[in-house]
Amino acid sequence: MFEGIMRGLSEAIKGMRGKGKITEANIQEGLRQVRTALLEADVNFNVVNEFIERVKGQALGQQVMRSLDPSEQIIKIIYEELVRLMKGEVEKPEPLFHFAKDRPTVLMLCGLQGSGKTTTCAKLAMLLRDRHGKKPLLVAADLQRPAAVEQLKTLGEQLGIPVYAEGPAQPGGKGPNPVSVCNNAAAHARSAGYDVIILDTAGRLHIAEMPMEELKQIDRQVRPDDVFFVCDAMTGQDAVNSAKAFDDALDLNGVILTKLDGDARGGAALSIKQVTNVAIKFMGVGEKLSALEEFVPERMAQRIMGQGDVWSIIEKVQRVQQELSAEEIEAQRKKLEKGDFNLDDFRKQFTQMAKMGGMKDMLGSMPGMGDLIPEGEDPDVAIKRIQGIIDGMTKEERKNPDVIDLSRRRRIAQGSGTEPHNIKQFLNQFAQVRVIMRQIANMSMMDRLKMLMGMGKSGMIGPGGSLPKAKIGTGHRKTAKERADERKKKRKRDK
Amino acid sequence: MVFGALFSKIKQGLAKTRSLFSSIAQLFSFKGRVDQKFLDELEKRLYLADVGTYATQEIVARVKQAYLDKEVSGEMVAFVKDQLKSMLTAPSQGIAFAPSGPTVILVAGVNGAGKTTSIAKLAKYCQGQGKTVCVAACDTFRAAAVEQLTIWSQRLGCEIVKNQQGSDPASVAHDACEKTKARNFDVLIVDTAGRLHTQTHLMKELDKIRRIVIKQIPGAPHEVLLVLDATAGQNAILQAENFKKTIACTGIILAKLDGTAKGGAIFGIKQKLDLPVKFVGLGEGLDDLEVFNPTEYVEKLFED
Ligand SMILES: Nc1nc2c(ncn2[C@@H]2O[C@H](COP(=O)(O)OP(=O)(O)O)[C@@H](O)[C@H]2O)c(=O)[nH]1
Ligand SMILES: Nc1nc2c(ncn2[C@@H]2O[C@H](COP(=O)(O)OP(=O)(O)O)[C@@H](O)[C@H]2O)c(=O)[nH]1
Ligand SMILES: [Mg+2]
Ligand SMILES: [Mg+2]
Numbered sequence: 001m002f003e004g005i006m007r008g009l010s011e012a013i014k015g016m017r018g019k020g021k022i023t024e025a026n027i028q029e030g031l032r033q034v035r036t037a038l039l040e041a042d043v044n045f046n047v048v049n050e051f052i053e054r055v056k057g058q059a060l061g062q063q064v065m066r067s068l069d070p071s072e073q074i075i076k077i078i079y080e081e082l083v084r085l086m087k088g089e090v091e092k093p094e095p096l097f098h099f100a101k102d103r104p105t106v107l108m109l110c111g112l113q114g115s116g117k118t119t120t121c122a123k124l125a126m127l128l129r130d131r132h133g134k135k136p137l138l139v140a141a142d143l144q145r146p147a148a149v150e151q152l153k154t155l156g157e158q159l160g161i162p163v164y165a166e167g168p169a170q171p172g173g174k175g176p177n178p179v180s181v182c183n184n185a186a187a188h189a190r191s192a193g194y195d196v197i198i199l200d201t202a203g204r205l206h207i208a209e210m211p212m213e214e215l216k217q218i219d220r221q222v223r224p225d226d227v228f229f230v231c232d233a234m235t236g237q238d239a240v241n242s243a244k245a246f247d248d249a250l251d252l253n254g255v256i257l258t259k260l261d262g263d264a265r266g267g268a269a270l271s272i273k274q275v276t277n278v279a280i281k282f283m284g285v286g287e288k289l290s291a292l293e294e295f296v297p298e299r300m301a302q303r304i305m306g307q308g309d310v311w312s313i314i315e316k317v318q319r320v321q322q323e324l325s326a327e328e329i330e331a332q333r334k335k336l337e338k339g340d341f342n343l344d345d346f347r348k349q350f351t352q353m354a355k356m357g358g359m360k361d362m363l364g365s366m367p368g369m370g371d372l373i374p375e376g377e378d379p380d381v382a383i384k385r386i387q388g389i390i391d392g393m394t395k396e397e398r399k400n401p402d403v404i405d406l407s408r409r410r411r412i413a414q415g416s417g418t419e420p421h422n423i424k425q426f427l428n429q430f431a432q433v434r435v436i437m438r439q440i441a442n443m444s445m446m447d448r449l450k451m452l453m454g455m456g457k458s459g460m461i462g463p464g465g466s467l468p469k470a471k472i473g474t475g476h477r478k479t480a481k482e483r484a485d486e487r488k489k490k491r492k493r494d495k
Numbered sequence: 496m497v498f499g500a501l502f503s504k505i506k507q508g509l510a511k512t513r514s515l516f517s518s519i520a521q522l523f524s525f526k527g528r529v530d531q532k533f534l535d536e537l538e539k540r541l542y543l544a545d546v547g548t549y550a551t552q553e554i555v556a557r558v559k560q561a562y563l564d565k566e567v568s569g570e571m572v573a574f575v576k577d578q579l580k581s582m583l584t585a586p587s588q589g590i591a592f593a594p595s596g597p598t599v600i601l602v603a604g605v606n607g608a609g610k611t612t613s614i615a616k617l618a619k620y621c622q623g624q625g626k627t628v629c630v631a632a633c634d635t636f637r638a639a640a641v642e643q644l645t646i647w648s649q650r651l652g653c654e655i656v657k658n659q660q661g662s663d664p665a666s667v668a669h670d671a672c673e674k675t676k677a678r679n680f681d682v683l684i685v686d687t688a689g690r691l692h693t694q695t696h697l698m699k700e701l702d703k704i705r706r707i708v709i710k711q712i713p714g715a716p717h718e719v720l721l722v723l724d725a726t727a728g729q730n731a732i733l734q735a736e737n738f739k740k741t742i743a744c745t746g747i748i749l750a751k752l753d754g755t756a757k758g759g760a761i762f763g764i765k766q767k768l769d770l771p772v773k774f775v776g777l778g779e780g781l782d783d784l785e786v787f788n789p790t791e792y793v794e795k796l797f798e799d
Contacts, residue, residue: 040548239726263691
């Protein structure tokens with residue numbers, strides 16, 4: 001869990017708070033802590049340094065706004081810069097898929113061993129069928145890993161989506177090879193009326209020459225419309241090395257970041273985008289085949305910052321709150337907007353989170369709340385204690401914690417089996433949570449919040465919702481040469 | 496750990512990607528005195544190997560203290576290597592086999608880390624020591640996980656205890672213990688489903704498997720090995736922390752060290768948790784497992 005890092009960053013923020021003006025001197029220490037936090041989030045070292053320089057440049061050049069604390073201003077700069085860097089071009093957004101017009105669309109997934117390719121193939125097949133109305137065919141092109149074909153077949157069966165497979169490779173190089181399997185699958189798809197085929201390739205190291213050559217052969221012969229690099233969100237500094245090598249070999253169309261349901265901070269997202277300029281398109285958030293979401297840079301930014309992934313909280317709350325009426329949502333939105341977040345709301349969130357399970361993970365991803373669990377303490381115990389404290393308060397105290405004086409603290413402590421100083425500590429921490437809630441509401445993110453809130457039922461991410469339909473692509477993926485030219489241009493433009 | 500042969504094998508393919516890697520060794524071919532710039536460079540190279548803030552700051556501070564303003568020298572390279580080594584565990588003795596009766600090895604880790612493959616390699620390693628091996632397919636969750644281990648057991652010619660996908664992993668563990676006792680196998684290696692250390696219920700399930708093993712065989716589990724992916728960054732420390740807490744890990748298998756990632760998180764893990772690395776994985780084949788040796792590991796950090 002990322003309490004430690006969150007604590008580090010809240011320290012940094014605290015240090016910058018109330019300094020009045022942004023000067024080199026008063027942000028130096030704060031930025032140093034931000035740098036450490038980013039490194040701890042596994043953002044690539046070189047990317048971090050560039051990033052810090054950029055933030056510093058912007059901060060120093062900026063007027064100090066009267067209504068904002070300088071620290072808040074810097075947090076905002078950091079957040080917006082992270083979002084900007086991870087977002088694709090705003091004017092010309094990349095479609096999720098480039099659908100071919102005159103033949104079945106070919107998607108190819110590639111990446112290191114164990115990153116989640118096979119699972120993600122199945123997830124994409126399900127998404128394409130259920131949300132894009134496609135008729136997909138899965139292709140078992142991993143003849144390397146024992147039972148890889150069997151794995152894909154099992155997943156296909158679960159989904160009721162057919163899998164093209166040619167049995168395992170034979171000793172001595174006889175029997176099917178991945179290139180011919182992909183070619184044959186493409187031909188089969190055409191004659192059998194499938195409109196998308198998804199190639200599940202074997203995991204390989206980016207420095208392994210022959211296996212990389214094999215992928216290039218598939219790329220040349222089967223001409224995928226989209227090549228996705230599947231990357232484990234827990235990857236460290238090496239993410240840029242593998243992503244760059246795969247991009248150089250295949251000219252990737254997108255990155256899919258998996259296993260984001262854990263507590264990995266996912267610095268690889270920023271690193272890969274920076275180094276390859278390939279858009280991150282999807283995130284894997286679980287082993288279930290429905291656990292694939294469209295990449296949301298805002299959420300990723302919050303996650304990397306360790307400020308608490310407020311958007312995913314809101315979204316998860318939405319999921320269990322299906323019964324919550326529209327007015328209630330509106331009321332809650334208004335409250336958040338005003339920063340008027342009291343202990344009743346806090347407790348409500350708590351109960352909702354308990355319903356969802358995984359309370360501890362949720363706490364870690366709520367802004368400021370990581371601080372509520374002291375380092376080294378069993379989160380279960382801490383959660384129980386906090387619940388006890390809140391339950392020991394009167395309605396009035398929950399509405400307005402400011403009335404809680406020493407005698408009330410004593411009473412609450414007694415009722416909840418804690419010490420008066422525990423109560424004080426908790427209230428201080430809660431005050432911070434409230435500040436952050438208000439700050440978030442003020443961080444020019446109202447539109448985003450509104451967007452997310454409004455999406456509750458038909459939402460982009462909600463279970464009943466549908467992903468926005470991707471734009472129709474312009475036809476086939478370009479040839480290697482066209483792509484190389486384009487890349488050259490692209491790189492020039494970025495400079 | 497025979498990195499040499501393996502590396503020359505890989506190096507052929509390295510030329511293109513080479514320039515991306517910053518080798519620590521290169522740093523010491525610099526001429527001149529140790530100044531802030533030099534220390535910054537050292538810091539960078541350690542960070543790029545995923546060594547992490549804590550261990551990196553520690554090493555840089557030690558070098559600064561001993562060598563600031565002194566000439567960069569060969570002696571200094573030896574010093575830095577020694578410092579790094581002192582921050583790792585002693586050379587691994589491999590598996591601590593039970594003095595009598597079966598040895599049980601429980602293997603766990605996050606999804607896709609390399610558990611099943613490492614188990615196949617471990618089984619081969621045990622067979623190489625003249626032991627009879629049984630493996631338990633307690634990953635009853637992931638699609639075709641049982642088939643995967645079955646194929647390995649066929650290649651190894653070792654016994655496997657399994658049940659259908661979706662069945663109770665604890666009961667597979669139970670049956671495997673019974674069979675191991677009844678048939679007098681020397682070693683039982685228990686494969687488990689991948690799980691994120693944040694998934695409380697799945698961590699509990701793992702503990703349940705462990706308890707079954709404890710109940711069934713005296714002194715078991717003799718080893719509880721956590722498989723970490725060498726490409727993982729600082730999250731590996733959180734993994735180690737949580738798995739250790741739940742199932743009392745005795746050591747680590749650092750898989751996928753044949754790539755360009757260095758697995759530097761093991762420094763932080765040693766500092767924080769004192770959990771030793773026992774084996775490293777260097778490929779997808781049955782022979783690609785080596786007993787961990789800190790000297791060779793540090794040499795690798797300094798290579799390429
Ligand atoms: N928790 C979690 N596990 C995942 C996710 N995606 C894949 N996995 C798991 O990661 C492991 C490796 O996945 P697999 O698809 O076999 O990877 P491949 O080797 O790249 O094909 C399996 O245990 C999957 O269930 C994800 O988004 N979250
Ligand atoms: N290059 C390399 N690949 C490995 C190594 N260990 C495992 N793998 C691969 O990583 C993937 C996942 O391994 P597996 O044992 O199924 O992981 P599990 O999900 O943890 O059981 C497979 O494709 C393995 O072949 C290693 O040391 N080096
Ligand atoms: Mg696979
Ligand atoms: Mg496995």
